[in-house]
Amino acid sequence: MDYSKFLSAEARAMKPNAIRALASLITRPGLTSFAGGVPSPETFPNDELADIAFRLIKDNGTVSLQYQPTRGNRNLIQFLVEYLRDKGMSDIAADQILLTGGAQQGLDLAARVLLNPGDVALAVIPSYIGGLAALNNAQARLVGVPEASDGLDLAALEATCQRLQAEGTPAKLLYTIPNFQNPSGVTLADAKRDKLVELAHQYDFLILEDDPYGELSFDEAAPAPASLRSRDRHGRVIYLGSFSKILSPGLRVGWMVAPAELAAQFERCLETAALCPSVLDQAIVAEACHSGLVLNRLPELRKFYGARCAAMLEALDKFATPDMTWTKPTGGLFIWLEAAPHVDAESLLPHMVEKGVAFVPGRPFCLDGSGKHTLRLAFSKETPAAITAGMETLLKGISALTSLAAQL
């Protein structure tokens, strides 16, 4: 039977995940992998979480194994109110917070509630694939804004907004990951942040601020700049947070901060989308937060990923050829490598996998189809020693293949 006639317009708009299509290549055992954009399981506090889960189920299964209201675990929401206050967001009350089954669910809720087919959504080039997919599934018209080494190009953003207004299709939403962004590792400079919020107000769009990596600044003395949400006096910013990178992604717990009216609308959408995300996961994370486990571990996590990033940057300094450039992240999990313009990262990948190294080609992150010669390199999975060796293989390999190609 042919089911295509039963598919909705939304289903027809859904694109296969380009990274998923590479899964059989990049998940081969034995590879040195810079591919998976996931936290290292070495950072998971297994023993502590096992104890917490045991007690929550054994002593309080009546609550932790039962349905709960869609809005989410009250203790965790209360923790977030205090946490956000400490981050300079003292205006956020519980009715502005919604717990989600990971930040990805928040992206989807925001896209569903805010975007009609054809609405213009702005996104940084490059951007996280899952964020672009959420906008795409809402059948928004995606318009790209380039990124400089200090983040989103504000002049280009303003010019784009003017053009869109003149064309009668003003932007409704901007999707951005201001801190240590996936895939580029770039951070939006402190000095540009107030201006970005003002532009949202001036050109009447909302900002979807996705911040899963904000706590992972490698330098304890230099945390990520204050969030866009903390600078927002106009009610323009919807903020997405996550425990995936600072505790565990298998526990699916993220959160949204939004004006109360929108938070209620997201909650209504979530109620039908899932009734409630995992009650046990939220209870575990609430306990991990209140016991101090989450925040106390941050210095250790920052060191852990900082050492891996340093190893990758050192290898780049040592083995990269002069036709390559790359970002120098100060936090997060990713470095973005631009090879020489004639390099095709997608055809490079199988050759590199043969040599034992995996990465993700950059083009799927670029909504305008650019980025053919770019690579996303995650430094989260491998040890510093493996990173050094793997980067030598990768960079020498690129160089050998490109010079071979030049000779042919």
Next chain:
Amino acid sequence: MDYSKFLSAEARAMKPNAIRALASLITRPGLTSFAGGVPSPETFPNDELADIAFRLIKDNGTVSLQYQPTRGNRNLIQFLVEYLRDKGMSDIAADQILLTGGAQQGLDLAARVLLNPGDVALAVIPSYIGGLAALNNAQARLVGVPEASDGLDLAALEATCQRLQAEGTPAKLLYTIPNFQNPSGVTLADAKRDKLVELAHQYDFLILEDDPYGELSFDEAAPAPASLRSRDRHGRVIYLGSFSKILSPGLRVGWMVAPAELAAQFERCLETAALCPSVLDQAIVAEACHSGLVLNRLPELRKFYGARCAAMLEALDKFATPDMTWTKPTGGLFIWLEAAPHVDAESLLPHMVEKGVAFVPGRPFCLDGSGKHTLRLAFSKETPAAITAGMETLLKGISALTSLAAQL
């Protein structure tokens, strides 16, 4: 700031949950509650699940605390393949199964992937509110089909299909809960099931078969009739299962069975909607299934809910007035009470809450706005003794209030 101009058509179509609006009334402490359609926490195997969760996190946090593929836990999918084979569905392979964060998520995925705004979706009157909401959020045009004491009225269904075809708006989907349905407790008779699947083929629609209660037949010797899916040789049925009523709803684990092509499409939608549902919850449920915990407990669960249903039916026999009728479920969690036609269950509710008894008015379950005089009575929460006492209060209360109203 006024956010209404930012809302999508989908968001504007979302209706507030009518039961939620009653929450402050029906969740007052101290009430004898027939309101909440949730399993009894007395049935949760806290000790066993605490041990399972502890071991999974402590010994295998690398897996259970990490992301996993969207499709879901392979061990649990394999268990379901064998479980479905034992239920007469030996044609179902792993690529036809998708794990979801509860069956509600499956309803939402199905609605998103299959329905365009304006598409006709058929649903039984009455039907589960969360199922109707999923169809409604997809902005489908909902068309009701009445229910008899042996389930969906097939003659009315066929007449409706003919009328819709003649009008050029044929039905695309039928939403139905064939076993011990929420809210009515009615089961679709065995003898009507083959015919329903044939009608789907004849009138070219898909069936969304929602079956969270199918294992809860009170009589061990008389299980629920074989599913619609097990009779489907045309690829017309999408089947939704859940562990919420037979293990724990706080662990958010449900599953969809669909033709492989549609299962892949639902997976793609779920990937963007949530990346993956809770990894820990799925691992716990997989272990609970493979260890025998889930299936071994079913006889005990059936007795547990059977005793409560019997207590409620006995109280109805004893205290109901001749102008009342009610369903006689052979499984599940619900009885549907029709009071005299002039009774307004919604205005009755606050009076009954004053007397210490809560229920849910039936009208929100009826997509055509009928059911004003109906009540959904869940027998899952209270002990048999509390059910007897609460039903006496409720039924005498209805009777007193209606005769008082008649005098005024």
